[in-house]
Amino acid sequence: MIPKVNVDSPRRDSFTSNIGVIAAAAGSAIGLGNIWRFPYVLGENGGGAFLFIYLAFVLGIGIPVMLSEFTIGRRAQRNPVGSFKKLAPKRPWFLIGVMGVIAAFMILSFYAAVAGWTLEYIYQSVTNSFAGKTPDQLGEMFEDFRMGSWRPVIWFLVFMLFTAAIVISGVQKGIEKYSKILMPILLIILIILGIRAVTLPGAGAGLSFLFKPDFSKITAGTILEALGQAFFSLSIGMGTLITYGSYIQSRDNLANTAISVSLADTFIAVLAGIAIFPAVFAFGIDPAAEEGLVFITLPNIFQQMAGGYFFSLLFFILLAVAALTSTISVLEVVVAYFSEELNLSRKKATIIAALSISLLGILASASWGWFDKVTISGRNFFGLLNFTSANILLPVGGFFIVIFVGWFLGKNQVRDEISNKGTLKARILGVFMFLVRFIAPIAIALVFLNGIGIIKF
Numbered sequence: 061m062i063p064k065v066n067v068d069s070p071r072r073d074s075f076t077s078n079i080g081v082i083a084a085a086a087g088s089a090i091g092l093g094n095i096w097r098f099p100y101v102l103g104e105n106g107g108g109a110f111l112f113i114y115l116a117f118v119l120g121i122g123i124p125v126m127l128s129e130f131t132i133g134r135r136a137q138r139n140p141v142g143s144f145k146k147l148a149p150k151r152p153w154f155l156i157g158v159m160g161v162i163a164a165f166m167i168l169s170f171y172a173a174v175a176g177w178t179l180e181y182i183y184q185s186v187t188n189s190f191a192g193k194t195p196d197q198l199g200e201m202f203e204d205f206r207m208g209s210w211r212p213v214i215w216f217l218v219f220m221l222f223t224a225a226i227v228i229s230g231v232q233k234g235i236e237k238y239s240k241i242l243m244p245i246l247l248i249i250l251i252i253l254g255i256r257a258v259t260l261p262g263a264g265a266g267l268s269f270l271f272k273p274d275f276s277k278i279t280a281g282t283i284l285e286a287l288g289q290a291f292f293s294l295s296i297g298m299g300t301l302i303t304y305g306s307y308i309q310s311r312d313n314l315a316n317t318a319i320s321v322s323l324a325d326t327f328i329a330v331l332a333g334i335a336i337f338p339a340v341f342a343f344g345i346d347p348a349a350e351e352g353l354v355f356i357t358l359p360n361i362f363q364q365m366a367g368g369y370f371f372s373l374l375f376f377i378l379l380a381v382a383a384l385t386s387t388i389s390v391l392e393v394v395v396a397y398f399s400e401e402l403n404l405s406r407k408k409a410t411i412i413a414a415l416s417i418s419l420l421g422i423l424a425s426a427s428w429g430w431f432d433k434v435t436i437s438g439r440n441f442f443g444l445l446n447f448t449s450a451n452i453l454l455p456v457g458g459f460f461i462v463i464f465v466g467w468f469l470g471k472n473q474v475r476d477e478i479s480n481k482g483t484l485k486a487r488i489l490g491v492f493m494f495l496v497r498f499i500a501p502i503a504i505a506l507v508f509l510n511g512i513g514i515i516k517f
């Protein structure tokens with residue numbers, strides 16, 4: 061869903077329509093973050109109260125950060141590092157972009173590992189291997205797969221190859237065309253799964269787990285997890301949307317785009333929660349089953365529904381496609397940086413990036429197999445990459461991005477961008493400036509410092 065960028069010519073390509081922009085940014089945002097990560101992080105962090113905090117963070121912090129990224133990208137017309145260099149020459153702001161490139165390496169390595177799991181589950185769907193298994197057996201099936209090392213690593217490499225091939229060959233136009241059809245189908249399947257889940261006997265407990273806040277379960281760590289999840293799911297804090305912002309045309313409405321994309325992303329996450337938690341409780345699965353939650357729960361539902369074979373196959377294919385539109389947006393950040401700042405050809409940039417990310421990704425994919433003895437402060441490679449990127453690098457990046465827009469670019473430049481040089485009303489400008497100057501940076505700083513234990517409330 062990214063436009064073809066021809067770095068050899070001075071003219072930058074751009075998205076052709078506002079729908080194209082929304083589709084591309086939504087394609088980046090909607091992915092495993094909504095369907096795999098959101099439910100298991102919510103499950104580990106007590107349910108309803110987490111959801112409540114998450115929604116508040118999307119509205120008060122997520123949307124302002126997203127709009128800030130679009131503003132920076134469209135104004136500068138560069139990759140994240142180049143954008144800061146252009147808007148703030150000879151200042152250290154470009155380091156935010158460098159941190160984003162590092163975050164892209166880390167995120168892609170474990171994210172594509174999980175995307176590889178979806179390929180394994182397509183294969184298991186084809187061979188009808190969920191049929192007749194108990195919830196416990198489906199749990200074991202997932203664990204055995206993950207401990208096997210070779211299979212997760214190979215699927216990961218296959219997925220990286222797809223991602224790199226698309227970014228190299230610029231067939232993004234095709235991807236964009238297909239995902240405009242495929243993503244609505246994913247939405248419909250999620251709704252069907254949700255209906256099946258809430259009509260299972262014992263589903264009510266899952267709905268109250270998801271929607272009834274129990275604030276006694278909230279800790280400083282939980283709140284940081286909610287912030288990290290909001291950043292992760294919205295694809296913000298590392299410059300993905302600065303890069304996409306640089307492809308947005310001058311007549312498109314940045315604020316509307318940021319709001320639509322954020323709301324669509326959040327809707328899908330909540331829908332995934334509705335499909336998963338009623339089933340988790342109905343089948344007696346542990347809501348804190350961590351990274352396996354979705355992969356263990358959904359096959360149980362497929363078994364209990366008419367046409368389960370068909371739905372399971374279709375669902376995992378669409379999930380892989382949703383993951384692909386996200387992985388190409390992460391790889392695009394690294395490639396745009398390598399090609400524009402280091403003057404590599406697009407092809408060389410993609411190959412170097414994909415190969416080095418693959419090395420890190422092998423560590424992530426084999427975290428429960430070859431490397432299961434390796435832990436760093438209680439986390440395996442996968443957990444470390446996942447935690448550090450979402451809960452540390454993205455919030456820190458987001459913090460500096462809003463500070464940059466609120467205090468460095470300042471109101472006049474921001475007005476110029478958000479109002480398309482005065483042609484739009486930009487009624488939200490006042491609220492936006494207030495959020496990026498005060499609310500968002502203060503909230504991010506407090507949640508972050510409290511969450512990692514530097515200050516204590």
Ligand code: TRP
Nearest residue numbers: 089091092093094292293295386
């Ligand atoms: N948001 C995507 C998802 O939910 C993943 C993703 C794509 C991402 N680009 C990103 C996460 C940039 C953080 C930063 O699946």
